[in-house]
Amino acid sequence: MTPPYRLLLLATAAFAAPALAQETPADVVVTAAGAPQSVNETGDAITVVTRDDLEARQTVSIADYLATTPGISVTRSGGPGTLTSLSIRGAEATQTLVLIDGVRVNDPSSPGGAFDFGSLLSGSVERVEVLRGANSVPWGSQAIGGVVNIVTERPPEAGVAARANAEYGAADSVVANGAVSGRSGALSGALTAGYLRSDGISAAADGTERDGYRQIGGSARLGIDVTDGIGVDLRGYYAHSKIDLDGFPPPAYVFADTPEYSTTQELYGYAGVHADFGSFRNRAAFTIADVNRDNYDPGVGAAALFIGRGRSERYEYQGDYRVLDQLRIVAGAEHEDSRFDDGTTTASTGTTSVYGELIVQPVRQLTVTGGVRNDDHDDFGSHTSIGANAALALATGTTLRASYAEGFKAPTLYQLHGAYGTPSLEPETAKSYDAGIEQALLDGRVRVGATYFHxxxxxxxxxxxxxxxxxxIARARASGVEVGIALRPIDAFTVSANYTYTRARNRTPGANFGHDLARRPRETVNFSADYRFPFALSLGGTVSVVGDSYDDAGNVTRLDGYVLAGVRAELPVGERFALYGRIENLFDERYQTVFGYGTVGRAAYGGVRMRLD
Structure with missing residues (x-):
C-alpha cells in the first residue's frame, strides 16, 4: 500500500470494528440458521442494514452501501448498472449466495453463477442481512464466502404507510421511487415501483462516449391470514435494465467505445404457506427465479449476438420446533430444478436436499447451534456439509462468538455442459472458522468488536x-481480521468505523502459488458520521480507504489503492417532506477497480423525500 493510504489507515484504525450500530439485541436475523433467531444467539458474523440506514446515506445502489461494511470488497466494470461483483472475506464473487424475499437469485445462465449487484437498487429494499463466512447447512450451494439476504418493503403492524423520493444529479441522472403498504384485518400487502436513468460514463477508461443505464422495477407482497397462526404469503420482484457497453472493435481489437448494449429482465417469485401449531412452526413454499439476458451490437445487426436464459424452480419445506425453552430443532427438505440456454446449448439439472439443526441453550447466556446437510445433485452425486457455532452473551455487555462451517458450490450448468464444459466436475468445497468478541458500553452507546476469520x-x-x-484445479486460502466501533455519544450524533485486513492467496500448485487473488485489497477502512442539529438539519459524511490490489492472477497488473469521500445533508420541510443532497467522490479521485474500466468522478445529486405513516 502506498504511504499516503498507510498513514490514513493508521489514523483511522483507532475507530475499527464490525458495523455494530444496527446489531442491537432486539434484532432478529434469518441468515444464521435459515429461520428467525436473535442476533445475540448466533456465533456467525452478521451485519444488518435497515431502510433508515439506506435513506440516511441516500443510497441508490445496494452495492455502494455494502462496500462500506466489514469484510466486503466490490468491483464495478464501469459506471452505474455495469457488472458489479461482491467478494466476502476474499472469496470469489461466484461464492456469495444472494436471496431476495426468500428466493435464490444467483443466475443459472451465468458461467460462474454469480449475482450481478449492478442491477440491485435500493428503492424496493427494506432490510439487508449479510452473513460473513461459509454457511451451507441451512443454505446449500454457493454459501462459501457468505450470504446476502435482501428483504423488500413489508407492511406495517397496522394501518397504511407510504414513502416516495425523487432526485436528479450528475450525468443527467434521474431516480424516482415509491412504496405503499398496509394491513387491515386478515390482509396485508406492500407495493413498490422504481425508475432510474443515467447517461453514465464511458465503461472504457480511455473512452469518450458515455454508456447510459436505465432500469424500471418494483416489488409486491401479499399476506392472507386464513386463521390464527395459518396464512398464505405471496411475493414478487421485477427489474428490467438496459446498459450501454464498450467492447473490442476492429481493427485494433482493444477495449474501446462501441455501440453495443445489453438488456436484462429479472423476475423472482415466492408462493408459500405457514402454519404454526403452538411451538411447532411450519413453512412450505415454491419459488421461481427467471433471468433473461441479451447482448446487441447495432453495427452487426438487429438480432441479439448473445442470449442467456436462466431459470430455477424450488420446492421447500421447513419445520421449526421448540421442544423446550432450551432446545429448538430446525429441519427441512428442498428440491431445485434449474436450466439454462445460451442460444447454442440447453441443459438442466436437479438437486434434492435435506438438513437439520439443533439450537441448544444449556444456560441462558450460552447458545450453541449445530447442523448437517446433504445435497444430492443429478450430475455429481451426494455431498454432505456440517457446521456449528456458539454465542456467549454475558451480563457485562460482552458477547463472545465462534463458528466452524463447511461450504460448497455445485458446478454451474455452463461449467458442466457449456461449450467448454466438463460433465465430471465435482463441487467446490470450503472449510472456515472464525472467532470474535463484542463489547457494549454505556447502555449500548459504545459498541466495539473484533473478529478473526480463516x-x-x-x-x-x-x-x-x-x-x-x-x-x-484451483485452491485458495483467506484469513484476516475485522475490527470496529460504533458510537452514539448523544442521540443526535452517530459515528461508526471498521477496518478489515484480508489476505486472500492462491494455493494452486504452479506459477501463481502464494500470489494474492485478483482484485482483493488486503486492507480497507470505512468511517461514517452523522449529526442532526436541533433545527432538524442533518449533516453526514463517509470516507472509504481501499488498499492496493492486483488485477490478475500473476500479480503483474497493479490496481492502486484509493480514498473515496462523500458528504450529505437532509432538511425536513414540515412533517412529511424533506430535501436532501449529496456529493460523491468529493475529491474527484481517479481510480480503477477493474483494469481498463472507468469509474465515476465527483458527482452531485439532490432530491426530495416524502413519508406517510
Whole structure:
C-alpha cells in the first residue's frame, strides 16, 4: 500500500470494528440458521442494514452501501448498472449466495453463477442481512464466502404507510421511487415501483462516449391470514435494465467505445404457506427465479449476438420446533430444478436436499447451534456439509462468538455442459472458522468488536488453459481480521468505523502459488458520521480507504489503492417532506477497480423525500 493510504489507515484504525450500530439485541436475523433467531444467539458474523440506514446515506445502489461494511470488497466494470461483483472475506464473487424475499437469485445462465449487484437498487429494499463466512447447512450451494439476504418493503403492524423520493444529479441522472403498504384485518400487502436513468460514463477508461443505464422495477407482497397462526404469503420482484457497453472493435481489437448494449429482465417469485401449531412452526413454499439476458451490437445487426436464459424452480419445506425453552430443532427438505440456454446449448439439472439443526441453550447466556446437510445433485452425486457455532452473551455487555462451517458450490450448468464444459466436475468445497468478541458500553452507546476469520477452499473450478475446459484445479486460502466501533455519544450524533485486513492467496500448485487473488485489497477502512442539529438539519459524511490490489492472477497488473469521500445533508420541510443532497467522490479521485474500466468522478445529486405513516 502506498504511504499516503498507510498513514490514513493508521489514523483511522483507532475507530475499527464490525458495523455494530444496527446489531442491537432486539434484532432478529434469518441468515444464521435459515429461520428467525436473535442476533445475540448466533456465533456467525452478521451485519444488518435497515431502510433508515439506506435513506440516511441516500443510497441508490445496494452495492455502494455494502462496500462500506466489514469484510466486503466490490468491483464495478464501469459506471452505474455495469457488472458489479461482491467478494466476502476474499472469496470469489461466484461464492456469495444472494436471496431476495426468500428466493435464490444467483443466475443459472451465468458461467460462474454469480449475482450481478449492478442491477440491485435500493428503492424496493427494506432490510439487508449479510452473513460473513461459509454457511451451507441451512443454505446449500454457493454459501462459501457468505450470504446476502435482501428483504423488500413489508407492511406495517397496522394501518397504511407510504414513502416516495425523487432526485436528479450528475450525468443527467434521474431516480424516482415509491412504496405503499398496509394491513387491515386478515390482509396485508406492500407495493413498490422504481425508475432510474443515467447517461453514465464511458465503461472504457480511455473512452469518450458515455454508456447510459436505465432500469424500471418494483416489488409486491401479499399476506392472507386464513386463521390464527395459518396464512398464505405471496411475493414478487421485477427489474428490467438496459446498459450501454464498450467492447473490442476492429481493427485494433482493444477495449474501446462501441455501440453495443445489453438488456436484462429479472423476475423472482415466492408462493408459500405457514402454519404454526403452538411451538411447532411450519413453512412450505415454491419459488421461481427467471433471468433473461441479451447482448446487441447495432453495427452487426438487429438480432441479439448473445442470449442467456436462466431459470430455477424450488420446492421447500421447513419445520421449526421448540421442544423446550432450551432446545429448538430446525429441519427441512428442498428440491431445485434449474436450466439454462445460451442460444447454442440447453441443459438442466436437479438437486434434492435435506438438513437439520439443533439450537441448544444449556444456560441462558450460552447458545450453541449445530447442523448437517446433504445435497444430492443429478450430475455429481451426494455431498454432505456440517457446521456449528456458539454465542456467549454475558451480563457485562460482552458477547463472545465462534463458528466452524463447511461450504460448497455445485458446478454451474455452463461449467458442466457449456461449450467448454466438463460433465465430471465435482463441487467446490470450503472449510472456515472464525472467532470474535463484542463489547457494549454505556447502555449500548459504545459498541466495539473484533473478529478473526480463516477459510480454505479446495476443488475450486477454474478454466484449464491446457485443455481449454473447466476443471477442479484451483485452491485458495483467506484469513484476516475485522475490527470496529460504533458510537452514539448523544442521540443526535452517530459515528461508526471498521477496518478489515484480508489476505486472500492462491494455493494452486504452479506459477501463481502464494500470489494474492485478483482484485482483493488486503486492507480497507470505512468511517461514517452523522449529526442532526436541533433545527432538524442533518449533516453526514463517509470516507472509504481501499488498499492496493492486483488485477490478475500473476500479480503483474497493479490496481492502486484509493480514498473515496462523500458528504450529505437532509432538511425536513414540515412533517412529511424533506430535501436532501449529496456529493460523491468529493475529491474527484481517479481510480480503477477493474483494469481498463472507468469509474465515476465527483458527482452531485439532490432530491426530495416524502413519508406517510
Amino acid at each position: 477459510r480454505d477452499t479446495h476443488n475450486q473450478i477454474d478454466f484449464d488453459l491446457g485443455t481449454f475446459t473447466y476443471a477442479n
